[in-house]
Amino acid sequence: MDLSLRDKKIVVTGAGQGIGNELCKTLVNMNAQVIAVSRSLGPLEALKSECPSIEIIQVDLSDWNATTEALKAIDRVDGLVNNAGIAIIKPYEELTEQEFDTTFNINIKAAFHVCQLLIPKMPSGASIVNLSSLASIKAFQGHSVYSMTKAAMDAMTKSLACELGPKKIRVNSVNPTVILNRMGRENWSDPAKADPLIAKIPLARFGEVQDVVEPIVYLLSDKSRYINGHCLPVEGGYLAGN
Helix, strand or coil: CCCCCCCCEEEEECCCCHHHHHHHHHHHHCCCEEEEEECCHHHHHHHHHHCCCCEEEECCCCCHHHHHHHHCCCCCCCEEEECCCCCCCCCHHHCCHHHHHHHHHHHHHHHHHHHHHHHHHCCCCCEEEEECCHHHCCCCCCCHHHHHHHHHHHHHHHHHHHHHHHHCCEEEEEEECCECCHHHHHHCCCHHHHHHHHCCCCCCCCECHHHHHHHHHHHHCHHHCCCCCCEEEECCCHHHHC
16 A cells, blocks of 8 residues: 655654654655654754754744744645653642643643644645544543543544544544553553553553554555544554453
8 A cells, every 4th residue: 555645744743752753754764744843952853863854843832932933934734743742640649730731731732732823734635643542542540631631632633623624634643552662661661560451452562653653654644535533542452352
């Protein structure tokens, strides 16, 4: 199947590491025009060094005004991947107001704002892919605020799919289980915590970064042109048995 994204201009947030970083490299190899956005300049510069064609934008997406200024020069967007996010995993009673606000500001408010800024620059046939989580569908210990933000992301995905459908702009999300990027390894390195969850996954493993990158690429491509408003679990069969 040819998933050609040649010459399509695609914006990826959270491009400094993990899924976003690997996605940018994959898209460049598919001859897309990639705009990589991150709050961390060092990883962006490293990405630019490896893939010179990438345009990089350094901005803290939780800063509303700075984001507006940083993204205003983008003239066209054929694809947008809202990947930037954080996970603060701890018991409900231990979460602070600051942690609540920070998680919401980065995981959903920033994505909402980026969409507002870039949708007017999208032609017919454009695609938005939001990075959600299996935690929006199933409850996990210590994930309360994180789960709330990802449930909000799914709601935004479906609402935008309805609003933008008449303009022929599609909106979908991918909802992975634990992915073994830096954030996943930090939160699931303890076998006592990880093994019971792995035991519920028919494929008997957590996901790798490429397991998420490839569905995103498909949803960005014209091969998924009739897929709209879906929240796609990427979880090795976990939901089939639970």
